[in-house]
């Protein structure tokens with residue numbers, strides 16, 4: 020069962036963590052079983068990060084952890100103190116959308132949008148590492164993010180285009 | 186052929202969708218993001234037995250656990266049975282379970298963790314009963330009955346049932362037996378398909394809150410507001426208006442959320458706990474206790490003349506509804522049309538049968554009746570062509586419906602873009618090189634679908650800033666349907682797309698709507714809203730003429746103002762004036778697609794005997810098969826669809842690409858593996874859906890034979906692209922390696938099997 024993997028046998032034990040979330044320092048006391056996704060959504064009210072499978076299989080919950088795209092639903096908050104977390108809410112600066120977000124809009128790279136936060140974060144992680152990624156690199160970077168709506172075609176186009184624009 | 190379309194300012198343009206910004210910034214609120222103060226978390230205890238008597242159910246220990254606030258069982262709350270066509274669903278089992286995953290009890294607790302612990306502490310004893318898992322077996326005279334009391338279950342009059350059979354539809358005309366005798370050759374085959382998941386990314390979720398003993402609100406991700414509302418009203422024995430259904434946002438549906446998901450559980454638990462309760466299905470529940478696409482067995486017998494023209498066609502599709510009828514009877518019924526196919530057929534006898542088994546109940550998945558019978562019909566078409574030495578394209582060209590032809594349901598076909606789809610898809614895939622090299626081949630499949638009927642309403646009001654608010658009772662599933670409808674309204678009103686504010690998906694405030702299903706959302710909502718916009722414009726023009734002291738006929742409308750020569754009054758000024766004087770400028774309209782004539786004598790117990798604004802589609806693909814590993818690589822994939830008119834080409838392409846990839850998943854690997862009613866692959870690693878690595882290059886061709894009823898000629902588009910992929914891929918695989926696969930999915934094992 021999905022949730023069992025994170026459910027502690029004992030509920031005792033809390034950990035004080037400090038995290039930088041979208042550039043803001045946060046100090047929290049978290050339970051052993053709390054994932055980054057739980058902390059973001061339930062403690063910090065940042066619900067742009069979505070929970071789909073809650074078991075590391077769909078990518079909806081992808082955030083950047085120290086610059087690396089991870090599934091926040093299976094990463095325990097207690098284990099990542101002193102890290103920086105960037106979520107979809109942290110992409111736009113002062114209301115200005117990133118090229119990537121703009122490209123997603125223009126290419127119709129989402130429909131229901133439920134995969135979009137995670138998809139954007141995976142793509143953003145890739146583009147921060149490779150200015151001009153190959154097609155293969157784009158596909159590989161997004162392979163952990165399931166999108167049922169788009170068939171990926173317009174997502175791939177959007178990422179290619181965002182790379183070309185930057 | 187198509188005349189070149191007139192130019193418009195807003196429709197036909199690739200404009201960014203209205204809900205785009207919220208979705209790329211994380212601001213969009215989905216049902217699973219919704220919460221209330223004091224909200225509890227609910228979990229459901231489910232049956233581990235496919236068929237058993239409940240001997241004892243004891244929740245005493247569970248009630249005492251920390252954080253547990255309420256436990257509901259079949260005995261603790263009187264809840265009515267429900268079901269769209271037959272009342273064969275129970276919210277919580279009362280004395281018997283008839284499928285694995287059936288709800289037995291619900292727990293509401295302070296946390297999901299506490300609720301989960303309580304589930305484990307509920308004691309249940311069962312006595313297993315004989316069960317049946319195969320739909321064909323279930324039809325046998327001596328099969329164990331899934332519902333021994335079936336005659337006591339209330340059913341819609343259209344349902345033709347008997348024991349385990351929970352629906353039967355027939356299309357019959359001419360004389361098939363004589364047709365077979367007159368045929369040059371007769372072909373008989375059996376095809377099978379497996380259950381698949383709709384694959385929406387947001388699990389089904391509901392938050393319920395009672396505001397009194399007989400008033401409740403449910404925030405959920407249900408595409409059908411009003412259907413959900415009446416189902417809940419029926420279960421709880423309340424007037425429908427006492428239940429408010431709101432959809433804050435939805436992460437995909439593809440039909441899989443059409444029937445009740447978590448709403449009834451959340452309501453029952455919230456009533457017992459006297460607190461708001463949220464119930465969200467877990468990933469495991471999604472894959473083991475969701476409403477899948479029915480698996481089907483399709484028997485098909487076709488007689489043709491020497492030229493490959495169809496003389497007679499006899500077929501039967503049997504769909505496994507699971508333990509409750511769900512969408513099964515409707516799926517089996519509509520499947521008769523797909524099994525016949527978009528062909529000229531002089532003699533036919535086609536039967537669609539829905540059957541109870543002790544498998545999990547199934548539901549509706551994008552084009553619910555589509556891929557299974559299409560796989561059979563289009564595969565067999567290729568098999569016939571091969572036997573007769575005909576080109577698969579040619580045999581279709583000889584048989585397809587064309588303008589003015591009579592289809593199997595007796596309907597006269599108009600606006601038929603099928604030949605054009607075939608020609609364009611074939612040209613695009615370079616059909617003349619059908620087997621370009623060893624182990625590589627091309628295949629195609631054609632199909633048709635309807636734009637479902639069902640009514641829509643729209644309320645419009647002119648806002649003080651000169652923009653327009655449009656209120657509609659559908660849910661934006663992500664298809665862009667509401668952006669499309671808003672483009673139509675903006676075009677009518679001489680506004681820009683972003684001048685239209687859309688309010689939707691609240692059963693209390695928005696007008697009735699048949700809901701987001703059946704490829705009809707944009708079609709019907711745009712038609713209703715356009716009608717309302719015309720009415721509103723008339724009112725605005727009258728007031729403008731008065732204000733400007735001019736004849737209505739002399740007014741010119743541009744730049745969101747009415748002009749009389751140099752003098753003008755803006756929409757904003759008109760709204761302000763009307764707000765002060767007469768309660769504002771508002772309008773409303775409703776729409777339902779006109780009924781289409783069909784041959785009533787040809788059909789029995791048919792749910793959709795006539796097909797309003799039918800759409801036509803052809804998929805063609807080029808695949809390579811690794812003959813050692815059995816692996817299929819899709820080199821190219823072409824979708825040609827007669828969409829009538831493209832209101833927003835970007836989102837249309839998105840539908841066609843997304844639908845095709847979903848269909849490719851069903852073609853090649855998606856399969857809920859069920860053994861004795863138990864799902865074997867209940868996680869997303871073992872139930873594989875297409876990822877970015879699996880997507881072939883897709884080319885989309887929009888063919889536009891306008892529908893008379895459609896807004897600007899548009900036809901329904903959302904479901905059809907999922908229909909043809911299994912057949913197109915199967916035909917390409919056969920062309921590539923000579924192996925004909927008769928059962929989905931087309932796995933390496935099947936390709937390598939002798």
Ligand code: FES
Pocket residue numbers: 069070071072073074075076077078079080081090091092093
């Ligand atoms: S929600 Fe984290 S991977 Fe699916």
Ligand code: FES
Pocket residue numbers: 128129130131132133134135165166167168169386436437663
């Ligand atoms: S946009 Fe719906 S899942 Fe990707």
